[in-house]
Amino acid sequence: MVFIVLDIRPSEQAGGSDAGPPFALRAGETPLTETLFCLDHQDDPVQVSQCPHCGTPWCANGGCVLVRRVGARIVWMRPWMEAYADESGRYNFIVGGEPVFLPTMDVGWLAQRYAPLPFIEHEPAWFSETDYRELLRRVGAHPDEVLSRIKPLSGGETSYLLRCLMPSLWGERRSDPPSWAVCDDRTLRRNIEPAVHPEGQELLKAVYQLRQGASLVDVVDRAPEFGARLLEEYDTAPGRGIARLGLVVPSAETRESELWHWAGRGCWARVKLSS
DSSP: OOOOOEEEEEOSSOOOOTTOSOEEEEETTEEEEEEEOOOOOOSSSEEOSOOTTTOOTTSSOOOEEEEEEETTEEEEEOOOEEEEEOTTSOEEEEETTEEEEEOHHHHHHHHHHTOBOGGGSSSOEEEEHHHHHHHHHHTTOOHHHHHHHOEEOOHHHHHHHHHHHHHHHTTOOOSSOOOHHHHHHTEEEEEEESTTOTTHHHHHHHHHHHHHOEEEEEEESSOOOOSOEEEEEEEOSSSEEEEEEEEEEEOTTTOOEEEEEEEETTEEEEEEEOO
């Protein structure tokens, strides 16, 4: 599958906003929103489905994406939100990688405020920079100015993105991404193909390095054609499923192994492993 190309058109939904009429976005036959009034990326996460009555960002909840850059690619992924209760009963709520301390009663409100755009709830959407510039231009934004605001995907966000993908490998839909410990618990076995490949042991070690820390270097729209791959067999319901996790190839320049990991919607990401 190629990178996402959005169909951008004037929305059929009337808006009584000073911001002007809204835009409608579609990805193929999938509607994303009918109420995009502005896309200036002043906020992080970014709300792309805004209040239909006034067009003011955050007047209504939800419809959010975390926008990040990986090389020449732009990704829309679900906002990074995870809650951890501390000993006092407060929640350390991670929003975009930053801790926000909240009483229990406010956790639900924050989850609603930053609820993801349904299109990217389970798998991220990847754009080429050329197509993203066109999106910004079509909705009246200034591409150079907006692109300068987009942060690179951090190591923590990389881990979150990859964990969000795991339920899709298992054939499941869930609102909370599993921890790496849960992923390991559900792994029945790992197999190298071909079993005699000289990089086999490096491939197995790369899986554990991935759990410890990694960053995405590049994203392509097809699976790389290399000789070694890792198959992970998971305890899924119903039955057992086989999922292809990634590929490892030696890098002649750095003499480090590079893991290619499925990145959602037919895309693959080259992962730089932490040393």
